[in-house]
Amino acid sequence: xxxxxxxxxxxxxxxxxxxxxxxxxxxxxxxxxxxxxxxxxxxxxxxxxxxxxxxxxxxxxxxxxxxxxxxxxxxxxxxx
Numbered sequence: 820x821x822x823x824x825x826x827x828x829x830x831x832x833x834x835x836x837x838x839x840x841x842x843x844x845x846x847x848x849x850x851x852x853x854x855x856x857x858x859x860x861x862x863x864x865x866x867x868x869x870x871x872x873x874x875x876x877x878x879x880x881x882x883x884x885x886x887x888x889x890x891x892x893x894x895x896x897x898x899x
Contacts, residue, residue, distance in 0.1 A: 832848075861893055
């Protein structure tokens, strides 16, 4: 049986554009991480890793540390 490739996820913008991310990494580029986005991404994509480059914090609640710890406990490395 073929093994399914788990994607890498990158939360970026405005620091890096989607095009800039894709120039250096084979990944799915998502909007800046906000509260709830890490949990939603893990549940939807089952990623092999998550990179957080940018996150929202002024207009939306920021990512909570508990989300990051939850993803790590699920076996997903989180960088950023």
